[in-house]
Amino acid sequence: MLRSALVSRSLLPSTTKRAFFSTVSKRLQQQQQQHDPKLTHFGFRNVPEEQKESLVHQVFANVAGNYDVMNDAMSLGIHRIWKDQFIRSMAPGPGTKLLDVAGGTGDIAMRFLDYCKNIHRDNTSHVTMVDINPHMLEEGKKRFASSPYANTNQTEFMVQNAEKLENIPDESMDVYTIAFGIRNCTHVDRVVKEAYRVLKPGGRFMCLEFSQVDNPLISKVYDIYSFDVIPVLGQVIAKDRDSYQYLVESIRKFPPQEEFAQIIRDAGFSTVGKGYEDLTFGVAAIHSGYKI
Numbered sequence: 009m010l011r012s013a014l015v016s017r018s019l020l021p022s023t024t025k026r027a028f029f030s031t032v033s034k035r036l037q038q039q040q041q042q043h044d045p046k047l048t049h050f051g052f053r054n055v056p057e058e059q060k061e062s063l064v065h066q067v068f069a070n071v072a073g074n075y076d077v078m079n080d081a082m083s084l085g086i087h088r089i090w091k092d093q094f095i096r097s098m099a100p101g102p103g104t105k106l107l108d109v110a111g112g113t114g115d116i117a118m119r120f121l122d123y124c125k126n127i128h129r130d131n132t133s134h135v136t137m138v139d140i141n142p143h144m145l146e147e148g149k150k151r152f153a154s155s156p157y158a159n160t161n162q163t164e165f166m167v168q169n170a171e172k173l174e175n176i177p178d179e180s181m182d183v184y185t186i187a188f189g190i191r192n193c194t195h196v197d198r199v200v201k202e203a204y205r206v207l208k209p210g211g212r213f214m215c216l217e218f219s220q221v222d223n224p225l226i227s228k229v230y231d232i233y234s235f236d237v238i239p240v241l242g243q244v245i246a247k248d249r250d251s252y253q254y255l256v257e258s259i260r261k262f263p264p265q266e267e268f269a270q271i272i273r274d275a276g277f278s279t280v281g282k283g284y285e286d287l288t289f290g291v292a293a294i295h296s297g298y299k300i
């Protein structure tokens with residue numbers, strides 16, 4: 009009482025008043041957060057942060073069995089060209105240790121090992137594929153079981169959250185990749201910081217993700233395709249419209265190229281030039297940073 013009287017009558021110096029108001033406002037914020045949890049986006053919906061992971065988990069549990077077929081159908085096969093370009097841009101040398109995060113059914117891991125084998129005749133390179141969703145990893149394991157890499161020691165699979173890679177030691181990897189995975193994570197900045205932690209000095213972070221189309225005409229056509237065609241394909245092919253509605257919405261919520269490049273620099277990486285390369289008018293982009 010006395011304190012508020014002093015404050016209101018301006019008997020306290022202004023620095024003391026400022027400190028008082030800042031403490032009160034922090035307390036109010038804390039109280040509000042206890043009742044009103046932090047929100048994040050799940051597609052176009054706002055949900056409490058701690059719910060997003062399980063909602064995303066459900067999406068990929070639903071789509072795992074049809075994931076590869078749907079990828080081809082939705083992108084008219086273009087995702088294969090982007091992924092090939094991603095690996096060419098990585099240009100891994102013999103013996104590279106890759107961590108492929110949100111690896112799903114193994115598209116990046118498989119291309120990486122193929123590149124090392126075909127370009128360098130190398131069978132010493134190694135990929136650790138991690139994903140938060142065991143259903144997606146199972147699809148990946150099945151695929152590798154009937155590949156030239158079955159029964160080799162070039163692959164490893166782990167269930168891990170990109171935001172906290174508990175089983176991956178500091179400075180243990182040469183290259184870190186995340187393809188079409190990061191936009192599904194709750195805290196994009198934490199994912200990039202984890203990437204920085206696990207990379208060796210000189211190591212490279214690479215991300216392939218849907219991005220923003222600048223050209224207004226192409227953007228219009230792309231919007232119509234995304235919102236009117238893709239959910240229908242999801243319904244017809246995978247009998248699951250909602251998961252594909254989420255996938256297209258999540259693309260629109262991911263930060264644009266420049267903003268994401270800055271998140272990568274803020275995590276400590278050095279970028280070359282603007283730090284990214286647009287693919288197909290910016291429908292997707294490859295971001296890259298070095299741990300120097």
Ligand SMILES: C[S@@+](CC[C@H](N)C(=O)[O-])C[C@H]1O[C@@H](n2cnc3c(N)ncnc32)[C@H](O)[C@@H]1O
Nearest residue numbers: 068110111112139140141144169170187189192
């Ligand atoms: C669209 S798929 C991409 C799969 C694969 N990288 C590709 O390019 O085909 C996205 C993957 O991200 C995984 N994922 C989502 N949130 C994750 C998280 N927090 N940590 C690790 N993986 C996550 C999903 O389980 C799913 O397998």
